[in-house]
Amino acid sequence: MPITRVFNKEQREAVSKMINRLDSSFFFYDLDGLNHHLSDLSSIMTDDIKLWYACKANPLSAILKIFRNNGFGIDVASKGEIEQVLRSGIRPENILSTGPSKSRKYLRELLEENIQIVVCESLNQVYWLNKIAGEMKMKPKVLLRVQMEWEEGTSVLGGNQITPFGEDASTWLKLDHAQTENLDIRGLHVFQWGNILDIKRLEKIWHKIAAQTHELAEKLGISTEILDLGGGIGIPYTDSEKDVNFKDILDILHSVKAQYGWGKIWMELGRYAVGPYGHYMTQVIDRKNVRGKELLILDGGVNHIARPALTGQPFPVNLFRESDAAPRDFQIHGPLCTALDNLGTLQLPEDTEPGDWLCFHQSGAYGFTEGMPFFLCHNLPAEVIMYEGNVMIPRNPKKAEDWLC
Numbered sequence: 001m002p003i004t005r006v007f008n009k010e011q012r013e014a015v016s017k018m019i020n021r022l023d024s025s026f027f028f029y030d031l032d033g034l035n036h037h038l039s040d041l042s043s044i045m046t047d048d049i050k051l052w053y054a055c056k057a058n059p060l061s062a063i064l065k066i067f068r069n070n071g072f073g074i075d076v077a078s079k080g081e082i083e084q085v086l087r088s089g090i091r092p093e094n095i096l097s098t099g100p101s102k103s104r105k106y107l108r109e110l111l112e113e114n115i116q117i118v119v120c121e122s123l124n125q126v127y128w129l130n131k132i133a134g135e136m137k138m139k140p141k142v143l144l145r146v147q148m149e150w151e152e153g154t155s156v157l158g159g160n161q162i163t164p165f166g167e168d169a170s171t172w173l174k175l176d177h178a179q180t181e182n183l184d185i186r187g188l189h190v191f192q193w194g195n196i197l198d199i200k201r202l203e204k205i206w207h208k209i210a211a212q213t214h215e216l217a218e219k220l221g222i223s224t225e226i227l228d229l230g231g232g233i234g235i236p237y238t239d240s241e242k243d244v245n246f247k248d249i250l251d252i253l254h255s256v257k258a259q260y261g262w263g264k265i266w267m268e269l270g271r272y273a274v275g276p277y278g279h280y281m282t283q284v285i286d287r288k289n290v291r292g293k294e295l296l297i298l299d300g301g302v303n304h305i306a307r308p309a310l311t312g313q314p315f316p317v318n319l320f321r322e323s324d325a326a327p328r329d330f331q332i333h334g335p336l337c338t339a340l341d342n343l344g345t346l347q348l349p350e351d352t353e354p355g356d357w358l359c360f361h362q363s364g365a366y367g368f369t370e371g372m373p374f375f376l377c378h379n380l381p382a383e384v385i386m387y388e389g390n391v392m393i394p395r396n397p398k399k400a401e402d403w404l405c
């Protein structure tokens with residue numbers, strides 16, 4: 001799907017109303033669009049290809065429920081995510097636990113909550129989980145996360161950098177099987193490349209992973225039932241980028257599975273699943289020309305959407321009102337007293353002025369919870385959903401007095 005830059009009539013009216021009502025920056029989520037997308041994705045899921053949702057992308061309960069209703073299990077990576085997911089009616093057997101920072105206490109809490117599918121990211125995690133599982137007379141299903149070597153390149157997930165995710169193959173080969181008797185080890189997990197739109201690149205990455213991990217699993221003497229490839233499917237952030245076709249993804253997953261002898265392929269999607277269905281709305285506070293550059297200063301910036309500062313990649317933007325003025329470049333900044341609060345240099349109509357509202361698209365994933373909301377004590381953004389024609393406000397904007405003490 002290309003970037004949805006235009007709201008339909010109903011959505012426009014809803015957003016207009018929210019602008020007047022909230023008078024503060026907010027995220028607007030199109031849950032009908034999300035529901036439609038997920039029902040397409042779930043229709044291609046088979047026993048062999050299973051999709052989960054990595055809820056770090058957006059843990060709003062209304063969003064979790066749409067995933068649940070479309071048959072997705074949920075991947076969690078913290079106690080907070082576990083609680084949110086359980087509160088949203090997801091059953092423990094439909095929860096997968098990933099993340100490099102699992103303490104003994106956390107592993108015990110997983111089992112106490114009856115969450116029994118765990119991606120272990122270190123030898124320590126395996127041995128701790130084994131001991132706890134023994135004490136609790138349980139046998140959780142386990143995948144071992146592997147950090148592979150690549151020729152070159154970096155990514156938010158590390159690429160070829162050394163990161164905390166998983167153990168390298170040589171370390172896994174030291175696994176002491178005597179300390180795994182209470183674990184049901186089903187396969188391996190590898191995820192090092194994020195936001196990739198180039199289908200050929202995804203194909204190359206997944207083939208390399210499937211080949212090397214299958215060899216490793218055989219050397220380790222563990223089951224080759226499940227290979228979990230994590231996420232990594234990109235979405236366009238500029239109009240020149242093209243969306244991937246999920247049918248192509250599926251063909252690759254099937255061929256990877258068959259070629260290397262893996263029983264099942266799992267993925268836990270974040271960005272591709274939910275990114276296009278969120279829009280961040282914020283107001284222009286000021287406009288000025290500084291040393292020849294036209295600048296806009298907004299009500300919200302990296303305090304609400306940090307991704308542009310973290311990755312250097314802006315969210316695509318539009319002026320909310322209609323304008324026939326010619327487009328021009330603006331260097332766009334949020335309200336924080338740091339030059340890092342830069343949302344990019346993007347085109348907007350020449351007549352954009354203080355009081356106008358801007359809409360940053362593709363911000364349904366890695367938006368609200370990836371911000372740095374407390375710095376400078378501006379309002380926290382509200383979250384608004386539209387579903388089956390109804391508009392709801394699960395979160396009002398919060399003022400500094402709501403959390404400062």
Ligand SMILES: Cc1ncc(COP(=O)(O)O)c(C=O)c1O
Binds near residue numbers: 075099233270
């Ligand atoms: C273990 C794991 N799986 C899946 C994802 C989702 O990745 P993406 O948003 O690229 O689909 C993440 C994101 O960081 C992750 O850490």
